[in-house]
Amino acid sequence: MTNLSCGGSKDFLKGARKIKRNLTYVELMEEAVVHKEGVISHKGALCVTTGKHTGRSPKDKFIVDTAAVHDKISWTNNAPCSEATYDSLYKIMTDYVRDHQVYVGDGFAGADPENRLQVRFITEFAWQNLFLQQLFIKAKPEELKEVEDFTVICLPGVQAVPEVNGTNSECFIIINFDTHTVLIGGNRYAGEMKKSIFSVMNYILPQKGILTMHCSANVGKDGKSALFFGLSGTGKTTLSADPNRYLIGDDEHGWSENGIFNIEGGCYAKCIRLTEATEPQIWNAIKFTSVLENVIIDPQTRIPDFDDGSLTENTRTAYPLDFIPGAIIPSVAEHPSTVIFLTADAFGVLPPIAKLTKEQAMYHFLSGYTSKVAGTERGITEPQATFSTCFGEPFLPLSPLKYARLLGEKIEEHNTDVYLINTGWSGGPYGIGKRMNLPYTRAMVTAALDGKLDSVEWELDPIFNIAIPKYCPDVPSVILNPRNTWEDKEAYERQAKKLAELFNKNVVKFKGEMTDEILNAGPKHE
Incomplete structure (x- = not known):
């Protein structure tokens, strides 16, 4: 992304007890198992649970109200928080990492090189970094700039005190467009990290005349592409994962003067009551290095029970786009017909x-x-x-x-x-x-x-x-x-x-x- 500058994550990481950077899928899985963050399924997926939060917490999401963004943000749709609230929680997080190991991963949001964002993810848990590596676009070392465009810091062990920090609960998701930083605390649900970057792209790209869209997309053998809009649970992922068409992406896209492009590099599919017969592409994508979130698995056989919604109906799986046969990579296509x-x-x-x-x-x-x-x-x-x-x-x-x-x-x-x-x-x-x-x-x-x-x-x-x-x-x-x-x-x-x-x-x-x-x-x- 051009014309963006920020302090980046360098100062935040200075005092961290231990940093593990850009580990491979396998290394992150090993870390997760060693630290008892999750277990491996019979097909090699990492299975984790997220505790209290098994879905998004919209009442805990804020945008820092600064002079630079005040007149641009729609405050009807977004909750403001003060710079003081942001500063206090940032300080708590800085202190927290002095006693905790963190995982750092770099990637891109946006398959179009002209309109992509370089993002650094700093997470408390290895499985969260694995999730993010699955969901966003992999970056080669030579592609990375010295300073990232945006930083996401996710430390579930940091909990806010509403009376002190000005939040609504112990959970918080705070976007600061001035510092180009997202803070997430008190919440292990991985969807919050993914959606925070979508919100960031929804701020930056439309101001350049590029439409950002909550939709899935695929393309036929004739080269004609299609977009599928809908909220979670309406079938975006299921219907775009068509064996007779080529997947571009399952959730977030941009539409520029050149065509459409995926904002992400992976899929985050619901898997409650998943069967091989009805959704074979998703079923077959749940394999070694994919992530299963809040899915109940048999402790002996390690076979998932996709019909079990006892933790939540919002059970999820995350996997990279190339786990879908015939997926378009890089995930760009012509204007949709x-x-x-x-x-x-x-x-x-x-x-x-x-x-x-x-x-x-x-x-x-x-x-x-x-x-x-x-x-x-x-x-x-x-x-x-x-x-x-x-x-x-x-x-x-x-x-x-x-x-x-x-x-x-x-x-x-x-x-x-x-x-x-x-x-x-x-x-x-x-x-x-x-x-x-x-x-x-x-x-x-x-x-x-x-x-x-x-x-x-x-x-x-x-x-x-x-x-x-x-x-x-x-x-x-x-x-x-x-x-x-x-x-x-x-x-x-x-x-x-x-x-x-x-x-x-x-x-x-x-x-x-x-x-x-x-x-x-x-x-x-x-």
Whole structure:
């Protein structure tokens, strides 16, 4: 990344008791086992648990409010903290490493050399550094600059005292754009480290006209790429890991004037109820040097039980991109021909697939509707309806409108098709209906990407105002219109109108900032 300078990690590490730098995968696994951080599964994956925190803690995430960033940050979406809070916790961490060994790893965020960030990760545990080496792009020694662009310091053993440090709990994730540093303490959940760098990229790149996106991406044999937007649990990783297409990445991407590129170098896939039959690529990627997080394994056979959610429903596996056969490395591709918005509708009333106009695409991108799935955040034990602008509002330091406008410009410039796909419930709401059949969803995605829906007949959903295909290859036509799957049609109407009203109430906050043409492209007003 150009035009970035910071003090780097040199001063922080001066007093560290012992430093182990850029160890190999195998060395980090050995360290983790020796120090009893985890155990090895029957296929060689490192299995760890994260204790109290098994998902993100959004209420414990802060951005340091300084003069340089105050007018740029959207404080509606982000919680500020003072420089004094940051300084006090940084000092505690500096003191802590004097008595503790730390692991240091260097890597890149951004597969596009013109738009990448050199990141140094300082972690308390070896397994955390292994995770980060799997998730980010490997750096050759000759590629590294003397001073990194950003530093992430993750010391779970350091816990804040809210009354003293000004935090909400013992846990804290603090981004300081002035010092180019992220502090993470009181939390072992690896997802916090990964998402902190995504938030950093979401601040830097859009100011250069590059759209950063919470999405997965793949490319077909014809060279046409596709993006899959959606929150955790909606199917981004599963649906982009297609054996008939080549994976670009499973979670975070940028869209520049040159095309799309992966921000990361690995995958962080949910593996609750994982089976080889339904998700063979993920299943086969769980092998030597991959990481299993909060997965229960048999103490004798060391075989994982992917059906066991006793620790959390948010069980995860981390592995490098090259564990997926045919993955594109370096992970860059041409401008996408198709964009798919994924939602897990707990109301059970959205169609399994619909095609969107540009205005409808902007509306649904601003809405970012889905259901929070059990385990992805603390306190969530069953799906709950939520609206997360741009399908990633917790990670957006700037105004959501910045990202929405960039997406609209790129869709128009590159004539990109946009579809809304519901991977949630059908035949009734959560608790009554059933989750959408994965093979059917795969068939709908394939049809959209291969142009098999271009010549089919469409009907307009009278409530949600979106076009539903009357036919889709390898999918029963009866399920394409959700009303047909409900026994009680009146109950369907009530639920559909209830969700439509939630859409309309949510989008009101953009009135006066986005055009009426976009704001009126959603469900019908009554």
